[in-house]
Amino acid sequence: MIVTNKEVKALFPEFEPALWASIEHEGTIKEIPAGNIIMRTGQFIRSTVLVLEGLIKVYRTDDDGNEFFMYHLGPGQACALSMTCAIGQQTSQISAKTSKDSVVLQIPIEKMDEWMGEYRSWYQFVVQTYRSRFDELLQTLDSIAFRHMDERIEFYLKRHRDKLGTNTIPVTHQEIAQELNSSREVISRLLKKLAERGKIKLSRYHIEILDL
Amino acid sequence: MIVTNKEVKALFPEFEPALWASIEHEGTIKEIPAGNIIMRTGQFIRSTVLVLEGLIKVYRTDDDGNEFFMYHLGPGQACALSMTCAIGQQTSQISAKTSKDSVVLQIPIEKMDEWMGEYRSWYQFVVQTYRSRFDELLQTLDSIAFRHMDERIEFYLKRHRDKLGTNTIPVTHQEIAQELNSSREVISRLLKKLAERGKIKLSRYHIEILDL
DNA sequence: TGTTTATGGTGATTAATATCACTGTACCAC
DNA sequence: GTGGTACAGTGATATTAATCACCATAAACA
Numbered sequence: 294m295i296v297t298n299k300e301v302k303a304l305f306p307e308f309e310p311a312l313w314a315s316i317e318h319e320g321t322i323k324e325i326p327a328g329n330i331i332m333r334t335g336q337f338i339r340s341t342v343l344v345l346e347g348l349i350k351v352y353r354t355d356d357d358g359n360e361f362f363m364y365h366l367g368p369g370q371a372c373a374l375s376m377t378c379a380i381g382q383q384t385s386q387i388s389a390k391t392s393k394d395s396v397v398l399q400i401p402i403e404k405m406d407e408w409m410g411e412y413r414s415w416y417q418f419v420v421q422t423y424r425s426r427f428d429e430l431l432q433t434l435d436s437i438a439f440r441h442m443d444e445r446i447e448f449y450l451k452r453h454r455d456k457l458g459t460n461t462i463p464v465t466h467q468e469i470a471q472e473l474n475s476s477r478e479v480i481s482r483l484l485k486k487l488a489e490r491g492k493i494k495l496s497r498y499h500i501e502i503l504d505l
Numbered sequence: 506m507i508v509t510n511k512e513v514k515a516l517f518p519e520f521e522p523a524l525w526a527s528i529e530h531e532g533t534i535k536e537i538p539a540g541n542i543i544m545r546t547g548q549f550i551r552s553t554v555l556v557l558e559g560l561i562k563v564y565r566t567d568d569d570g571n572e573f574f575m576y577h578l579g580p581g582q583a584c585a586l587s588m589t590c591a592i593g594q595q596t597s598q599i600s601a602k603t604s605k606d607s608v609v610l611q612i613p614i615e616k617m618d619e620w621m622g623e624y625r626s627w628y629q630f631v632v633q634t635y636r637s638r639f640d641e642l643l644q645t646l647d648s649i650a651f652r653h654m655d656e657r658i659e660f661y662l663k664r665h666r667d668k669l670g671t672n673t674i675p676v677t678h679q680e681i682a683q684e685l686n687s688s689r690e691v692i693s694r695l696l697k698k699l700a701e702r703g704k705i706k707l708s709r710y711h712i713e714i715l716d717l
Numbered sequence: 718t719g720t721t722t723a724t725g726g727t728g729a730t731t732a733a734t735a736t737c738a739c740t741g742t743a744c745c746a747c
Numbered sequence: 748g749t750g751g752t753a754c755a756g757t758g759a760t761a762t763t764a765a766t767c768a769c770c771a772t773a774a775a776c777a
Contacts, residue, residue: 353647361650377636386643410622423635424589430642431598435565437649438573438686442734465754474650476735481755497743497754654764678725688765693725709724709773 301345301398304369305418312412321399325391332372332389340399341375344368347395348456352472354388362449362472363387364429365456373426376405376419443483445473450493451505460502513557513610516581517630524624533611537603544584544601552611553587556580559607560668564684566600574661574684575599576641577668585638588617588631655695657685662705663717672714 302313322345325331331342334354342349349366366372366389374387408415436448449469453462470480484500487493494501514525534557537543543554546566554561561578578584578601586599620627648660661681665674682692696712699705706713 353643353650355647355651357651359651361646363646373635373639377632377639386640406628409628410625413622416618416621420589423585427585427589427635427639427642428598430639430646431565434573434575434642434646434649435567437646438565439567439569439571467754477755478736478757479734482757485756495755677723679723689725690727690766691764694727697726707725 304345305343307414307418309412309414312408312415315404315408315412316398316400319400319404323397323399325395325397327391327394329391330388331391331397332375332385332387334385334388336385338375338385338402340401341371341405342366343371343398343400345396345398347397348392349389349395349397350392350472351387351389353386359474360388360471361474363433364426365392365452367456370425371418371422373422375402376422442473442475442479443486446480446483446487447492447505449473450500450502454502454505461499462502463499465498516557517555519626519630521624521626524620524627527616527620527624528610528612531612531616535609535611537607537609539603539606541603542600543603543609544587544597544599546597546600548597550587550597550614552613553583553617554578555583555610555612557608557610559609560604561601561607561609562604563599563601565598571686572600572683573686575645576638577604577664579668582637583630583634585634587614588634654685654687654691655698658692658695658699659704659717661685662712662714666714666717673711674714675711677710 302308308316321340325347327347331349332338344366346368349372351363351366351372353361353363355361372389374385405419409419410416432448436445440448446469449472450462453464454460466480466484467477469475469484470477473480484493484495488495492502492504494503514520520528533552537559539559543561544550556578558580561584563575563578563584565573565575567573584601586597617631621631622628644660648657652660658681661684662674665676666672678692678696679689681687681696682689685692696705696707700707704714704716706715
C-alpha cells in the first residue's frame with residue numbers, strides 16, 4: 294500500500310509536503326484486525342502510531358487485571374504517550390486495543406525528535422496531540438471523580454456515539470462494566486433505568502441511543 | 506530579584522546558556538504567598554509558569570464547586586497545560602493554588618513556540634514536562650478508578666510526604682475530603698482506622714506518617 | 718473573659734455500588 | 748436437534764460511602 298495517497302493526506306491536511314516526503318520514506322503502514330492488543334502496560338515503545346482507519350481503544354490496567362477506559366483514537370489522531378515516550382525510550386503506561394479493523398502508520402521514534410525541529414507542521418501536530426489527549430483524559434477524570442455511575446454510562450455512550458458516528462453502539466453490558474471498572478449487574482440495572490426514561494433502547498449485543 | 510542566579514540555574518541544570526540569556530530577557534519573577542489561586546478554570550493563559558520555590562496545587566473543579574486534586578508542582582517543575590495552551594491561546598481546564606509561599610518564573614506564551622525550535626534543551630524540558638504531568642495524572646486516575654477511599658487517602662498522604670519532604674503533613678480532614686471529593690466524616694473515620702493500624706498519627710491540623 | 722469559629726469525633730440513617738445466586742434465552746458447534 | 752456458552756434480567760444481601768445530627772475541644776477574637 295502506498296503510504297501517502299490522497300485519502301491519507303486528507304486526514305492530516307496541515308502536514309507540509311516535505312514532511313510527507315519523510316513519512317513516505319520512514320513510515321510503515323500496518324493493518325490490524327479488530328480485537329488486537331497493540332500495546333500493553335510495561336511494553337517498550339519503538340514507534341509512534343498515527344491512526345489512518347478504524348478505531349483504537351486506549352485504557353489503563355491495574356495489577357489485578359482490571360481495566361479502565363481512557364479514550365479512543367480515530368483516523369487522523371495519534372497516541373500522545375508514544376510521542377513522549379520517544380525520548381527516554383521508556384515503557385508504556387497504558388494498553389491499547391483495536392476496536393475496529395484498523396490501519397495505522399508507524400513512525401520510528403528516532404524520527405520524532407528530528408522532525409520536531411525540522412517540520413513546523415509536525416511540531417504543531419504533536420503539541421495539538423498532547424493537548425487533545427490531556428483534555429480527553431481530564432474529561433474521563435471529571436466523569437469518575439464527580440459523577441455517579443448512571444451519568445458515567447451516559448458519558449460513555451455519548452463518547453462512543455461521537456467516535457463511531459452512529460447511534461447504535463455495538464457493546465455488551467459486560468464490556469461497559471469492564472471499561473468503567475464496575476460489574477455487569479450494576480450496569481444492566483442502570484441501563485434499564487435509562488431505557489425506562491426513554492434515553493436509550495436495549496438489545497442484545499448493542500445499545501441504541503435515542504435521546505442523550 | 507535577578508532571574509538567573511545560581512540557585513535558580515541549579516533547578517534546571519539542563520538548560521543551555523543561550524536559553525538562560527533569553528529567559529533573563531523575557532522572564533518575570535513573581536512571588537506569590539500561600540493560598541493564592543493563580544489559575545482558574547476558564548481563564549485565559551498568557552504565560553507559562555516554571556516553579557522556582559514553594560509548592561503549587563493543581564486541581565480540577567466541576568460546575569457545583571467541587572474540587573479534585575490532580576498533582577503538585579514543585580521547584581524545577583512546570584505546568585504542562587500552560588505549555589499546550591500556548592498555541593491556540595486557549596483557556597485553562599484546571600485551577601491552581603499556591604500551597605506554600607512560592608516564587609515562579611513566568612514566560613510569555615509567544616516564546617514557547619519560538620524557543621522550541623531554537624533551544625534543544627527547552628524542547629526536551631517541555632516534552633519531559635508533558636510526560637511527567639501525564640504520568641502523574643494517570644496515577645491519580647488509577648487511584649480513583651481502582652482503589653477504595655482508604656487506599657486513596659494513603660496515596661494522598663504519600664504524595665504529600667514526597668512533595669513536602671517531611672512525614673508531618675499539615676492538613677485538616679476537611680481539606681483531604683475536599684481534594685478527594687469526599688466528605689469530612691468519611692475521611693475522619695478512615696483516618697482513625699489508619700491510625701489504629703499504626704500507619705499514621707493524628708493530631709489537630711496535621712497528620713504524621715509513621716509507616717505507609 | 719466569654720463568645721465565636723473551625724476542627725474533629727461519633728452514632729444513626731440513607732444511598733450507591735458490589736457481590737452472590739439463580740433464571741432465561743439466543744446462538745454456536747457438534 | 749442437543750448441549751454448551753455467552754449474554755442478559757433480577758432478587759437478596761453485603762459493603763462502601765454519603766448524609767444528617769449532634770457534641771466536644773481548641774484556637775481565635777472581641
